[in-house]
Amino acid sequence: MINASPRPPRPQSDVVPGPPTITDPMLYLHLATTAQRDSTLAARVNHQSGTLMFMTRRPFDLNTGLPGLLGFDHVGIAVPDLDAAINFYRDLLGLQVVHREENLDQQVAEAMLTTGENGALGNQLQLLMPLAEDSVLNRFLMRRGSGLHHVAYAVSDVRSASSTLRKCGVRVLYDAPRAGTRGSQINFVHPKDTGGVLLELVEHAAADPQNG
Numbered sequence: 001m002i003n004a005s006p007r008p009p010r011p012q013s014d015v016v017p018g019p020p021t022i023t024d025p026m027l028y029l030h031l032a033t034t035a036q037r038d039s040t041l042a043a044r045v046n047h048q049s050g051t052l053m054f055m056t057r058r059p060f061d062l063n064t065g066l067p068g069l070l071g072f073d074h075v076g077i078a079v080p081d082l083d084a085a086i087n088f089y090r091d092l093l094g095l096q097v098v099h100r101e102e103n104l105d106q107q108v109a110e111a112m113l114t115t116g117e118n119g120a121l122g123n124q125l126q127l128l129m130p131l132a133e134d135s136v137l138n139r140f141l142m143r144r145g146s147g148l149h150h151v152a153y154a155v156s157d158v159r160s161a162s163s164t165l166r167k168c169g170v171r172v173l174y175d176a177p178r179a180g181t182r183g184s185q186i187n188f189v190h191p192k193d194t195g196g197v198l199l200e201l202v203e204h205a206a207a208d209p210q211n212g
Helices: 025-044 052-057 082-092 136-144 158-167
Strands: 069-078 096-103 108-114 124-130 147-155 185-189 199-203
Touching (some): 082 096, 124 136, 136 147, 158 185, 158 199
Parallel strands (some): 069 124
Antiparallel strands (some): 069 147, 096 108, 185 199
């Protein structure tokens, strides 16, 4: 009987293999496997509204953007205490309060702040506090807490902008515009059609310094 002695262990190489090159057959195997995995994953994705993938696949009819869009207007922040929020943004960050009001239609108390005296378009922050426990904003706070509520864009004609979006299959919350800040007319675009962000359309009143 031949006694088979165990083989000595193979010496480990100190050379760390580099990444596969374009001529390495393993690279093609890796790419093929990755492509198959990605295609399988994509096939399983349910293209629900509220996702960026859904937004890019929606067949919009607009070729040059929303007609009458004037630009970015403001960011709305939901807060439980309006005075405390004003103190933070005014006293710590140096923003200036340019307007305060209570909007009973929307059941909110609000303040507009800006970094400049003129409150230029696109340079404003809106703080919103609910006035009633059953208000939409209070339900938002109870569900999500303080933070970003909406992003607003100024338009020349909110009715026309809302109608155009509806024709493109985008959900707009109100059938007719409602009263907004400083006599403006507003509407909202459903966040499930915008990638999860509530968008506000604002048509400023003719007497509003923001208009023009």
